[in-house]
Structures are given as structure tokens and as C-alpha cells.
Amino acid sequence: MTGPTERMTGARAFIECLYREGVDTIFGYPGGVLLPIYDELYSSNIRHILVRHEQAAAHAAEGYARATGKTGVCLATSGPGATNLVTGIANAYMDSIPMVAFTGQVPSSLIGNDAFQEANITGITMPITKHNYLVQDVKELPRIIKEAFHIASTGRPGPVLVDLPKDITTDLIDFHYPEKVELRGYSPTYQGNLQQIKKAAAEIEKCSNPVIYAGGGVISSGAATELKKLAEKIRAPVTTTLTGMGGFPGDHPLFMGMPGMHGTKYANYAIQEADLLIAVGVRFDDRVTGKIKSFASNAKIIHIDIDPAEISKNVKVDIPIVGDAKWILSHLLKHTGKAQSEEWLEKIAGWKEQYPLHYLESACRDDIKPQYIIEQINEVCPDAIIVTEVGQHQMWAAQYFKYTEPRTFISSGGLGTMGYGFPAAIGAKVARPDKVVIDVSGDGSFQMNSQEMATIVQNNIPVIIAIFNNGFLGMVRQWQEIFYGKRYSSTCIRDSVDFVKLAEAYGALGIRVTKCSEVRPALEKAIASGRPTLIDFIVECEENVSPMVPAGAAINEILDLERKE
């Protein structure tokens, strides 16, 4: 490592800063203005994964971050390289994922002149980053990078962008990395207010129908253990949002699955009949709440969140507690006794029995039911990291796989980004090579970033891509079926590509599965191969995600969409 005051170029200083931040991997794509940085990367110890599209770099950095809890890093050149990162940055922003995105920029002297490959990326990303920087003096570079990593990973995590004009990378600097960050406008609250915690404890002991509603904040704060202890101590059932999957064991008797639009009936009924809702690290997304006025309308609401702006943003809260979920839950555990919930738990057990998640298994003799594939994945590799694209398969992956550990379910929650899963799976597999990583994908979503097959083959990243091939943009088709009289406008994509040949063209293993009996052997073959593998599961084309709450309805106004034999 370089000494504290060695003279070096900005590009070299950039690498030094990454070392100091413990960065071992970055996902990126080179370009003219990044040449000085790429030249330094060539001789560095940092692993650079060359993607085939910058959007994939951002998603891969996010997958890396979500699988590890570390800050993901991506790098793109100026202009189109930078703008191609935008979707990935917005995705990380919506799901509060720590990421630092570096972009090259035209030389300072050309900024504002519409120079070749110039884009005002700090302007473009202002609304979708936690913060961003345009480096104007090489002397500021170490401070800015230090701040960027600090901001990205502390408080409510999020993406930070650092824009690097080319001259900044070639100018000389007496390198010194600051030890401390000094930002007078930024000091996240970690310790919750004890009075509020005691108030919450008193409400818990008084209530009879408690529900814990937990989200991605539980995972980012590392509060899964405390959440489990709390649920068991107070005897409250737990529902986790899409991004909260794995924050509470999916096989636990107190677990109710996901709430909301495609949540379980029993989770939704429980929320609606709760007299106390303990919301932890959630933001009351409309896909969860449905019609906001009817959401948990009988419940007092305790809201634990690190971001004060989330308190009473969507739903009026009775007891807000701002701070780190882990800290607050561990203190709440000390102060609270149990709720009066035994009758309530019996009622929920009854609902679970009456309204289980189910599909028409008898139809699975020939046509493959997508839910069956998820169950088989769960049986074959229960410890896998499941990454998803966006659509029906994503909901089935949330409903039918039992996530028992945090950071084993990675999915685009807030932004709903098709094309997210495959590159995010690349990031997750690079971060956790010890784990089986499966991208649960739709045939539509996969085609949005299928070029990354080249990345996994070139870098030998043995991700398994499980395509749920129904020949449709399935979730939109489902809505067209229910709300537009089966007028399938522009959602049929049948026979658009032979995925097995596509995999083989890139040098990956391709397997096609058309029968139920082939599902499990195909998964086992993919895992045993240790190679990048694509499995093309031909599934029933008009299967629906059920149950379903129509947009804007109350969450207990549930449609049952099961097909009859």
C-alpha cells in the first residue's frame, strides 16, 4: 500500500482509495475517458468484471451488495456509459442498497460544451441517488471517495455517484486518505428513543392481535436474529415484504409469508384484523398497503425505521421510533413482555389451513406448473441464493421458496426492473462463490440483459439461469386476462429465441425441460456441472399468480385465480 503522502496521478489515487475502502471487485465497462483508470486497474489487485452493458454493471454491483452487505461498486465511461447506469442506480435507490457508481466525464475544460460523449450525469442522477459528486479538483478526490462510501453504507443505505473528469485522473496529487468523514449536514440516528421504545413495549403487552410487518431494513441492519427473538418472545405472527424475504425464517410457525397484492390471504387478513402492527424497516409501499385508507385500519401502528422521512409518509403512525432496527429491536426485547395473542395465533392457524398457497398440482402431469419448479428448487438446494427478474416468476419465487437466512433472496422490489435478475445474480455469485446462485427468470425479463451470457462464460461465473418460459410477458398478460378480456396486446413473445442454442452459442450449458419428471434432474445436472447453465423450463403458458389483490383495492379484497381442471 502506498504511503500517506506519495505523489501520484488521480487514476492511481482512485485505486488507492478503493483499496482503503476494502473494495475487491468492481463491475464495469471501459471507454475513452476512463483509459487512465483502466490502465491502473490492469496492474491492481482489484478484480474487474467486464460486463457487456453498463446497466448490468450497476445491477451486478447491487447483487454483490445484497449478497454480502458490503458496498457494491460499478464503473462506466462518460455519456452513454453513464446514462446506461441510470436504471441500475434508480433500482438501488428504490431498494436502499449501498452502491458507489463511478463515471468518467469529459475533461473539465469541455464540461458544458456538449463535447463528444458528454452527459450531465450528476444532474441526471440527482433524484435517484442518495448523493452525488462531480470532482472538480484532484485534491478533493480522496475526500470525496471517502464520503461516497460513508454515505452509501450508513443510515438508510443508497447509491452515491462520483463523476470523474478525465483531467482529474491524469492530474497529480500528494495522496493522503482522510481518516474521518466530516459532513455537518449528515448524521443518521442509530439509537432509538427509549421513551418511545417503552411506549411500544406497553402497547405490545396490551394488545391481543399483533402483527409484525418487516421489510428490507431488517436485512440491511442485520436485525434478523433480534426480529426472530422478538416474534417468539411476544408471540406475534410475522409477514415480510418482498425485499424483507429471509429476514425471518420462511419455515417458522409464526411466518405468514408476504403481504399485499400477491401476498398470502392469511397475511392480508391478519393485517386487516390486527390491533397492533409493528412495522420494522418498511416503507408502506402501495403494493403492500393496497387502498391506503383501509390498510390496518383497526391497528395502532409502531413504525421502526432509520429514515425519519418514512414516518407517516404513507400511513399515519402512532408510535414512531427512528433508528437502527437492530438497536431498537434489541432494546425493545429488554422492555417488553408477551402480547395476549394465543387466541389470535389459533385464528391465524385456521386461516393458514383454510387458505393455503396452492396450485393445481394434478395438472402437473404433463404441463409444468411454475410453482412446482420453485418447490423443486427449494428441495434440491434450500440454501441457494435466489435472484429474480420481475414478473410472475418473481412472485412465485417469493411465495413458494422458504428463505431461511437473510441475503438469500435478491429481487428488484421498488423499481420492478425487468432484466435485473441475471446481472444481479452475477454479482451475488462473484460475492458468494460458495453458494448456488439461481436466477429465476421469465423469458421476457431474461431477454432484457441476455447478452451477459458472455460475461459469465468469459469469467467462468457458474450462475444457473432458470427461465420460466411461458411465451408471454406473463404478469402483463395476467392483467390483460383479468381486466382487458384476454386481449393480449403485445405480450405474446412465443418462439422468439431458442434459449438452449443461445446458451450454447455463448459456450454455456443449455438444458430444455418440457416435463415435470425432468425438472429435478435438470436442476441437479446444472448444480453438478459447475458451469454457467441455462435451463429453459417450458411452463404452462396461462398460469396466474394467485391470490391477487387488484390495484387500489383493500388488501383483504382478494381474487382467487386458480384455474379449474
Place this chain on the structure above:
Amino acid sequence: MRHTLSVLVENRHGVLARVAGMFARRGYNIDSLTVGVTEDPTISRMTIVVRGDDEVLEQVTKQLNKLIDVIRVSDLKAEDTVEREMALFKVSSDVSNRSEIMQIVDIFRARIIDVAPKSMIIEVTGDETKIEAIEQLLRPFGIKEMVRTGKVALRRGAKGVSS
């Protein structure tokens, strides 16, 4: 309901865009926004007048506080705040009505800062009602152009928003 927010921010390029962008993105309406450097050259003060109920005010305040460059946000209550706005009016005038306009200017403790054969420019400082009142009186002469700065405000007494 209108609220006056005093917002201390880092004096850096792009901060105004961040603040204005937050309002635009979240659909909050700014009535006026003034910005200038403070006694500390590294800090600027924005005075933002925003319309909305208490819930809107709470969200605006929290969202402003989320911006890394925002140092402090204070909701200034009218009773313990001095507020001023400045306006310039270019009014049509000639020898026939010049003295009448000068009388109005006197009454409002305004100033004439430019006189031409067919117009004059009047500078007035005060609260919003005063500026509206003089505007009403000048309008019959013919206001050719006018500009208002938007409100600036400071808390009364020794205690400031930064203390």
C-alpha cells in the same frame, strides 16, 4: 397554509438544483425561494415559502433534511420572525403625474431609483401585504414591468436558526 422555512445549506454548486429538484419530484409547490451566502461563507441560507398543511410541511422538512448538503431546516413562525421582500416597479409616468406617484412612494417609505421622461423605477421593501398595497396604488398609472425577490426572513432576538 403557507410556511416559511429557513434552510442552511453548504455553499456549493448544485445545491439549489438539489433542493428545487426535491420539491419538483415530490410535487410540493414553492411559493418563493431566495438564496444567498451567510455570515459564514461556506454556508448559504435559503428562505423557502411553501404551501401546504402540517403533513406537507412535515414531509418537506424531513425530505430537505435527507439531502446531504442541507445543514439545518427551521420552520419560522410569523410571530417571532422578521420577514422582508423587495420589489422594483417600472411605472409609466410623465410630468403630469410624477408628483402624485412621489407622494405614494413617500407614504410607503419606498424610493425612486430611476427617472426617465416616460417612466420611473420604484424600489420598495417590506412584508408581503405592504408590497401588494403599493402595487395596487401604482397599477392605475401603468406598471410596465415589475420584479419581486421573494421573502427573506430571520428569527427575532439573539437566538438564530443555526444556534
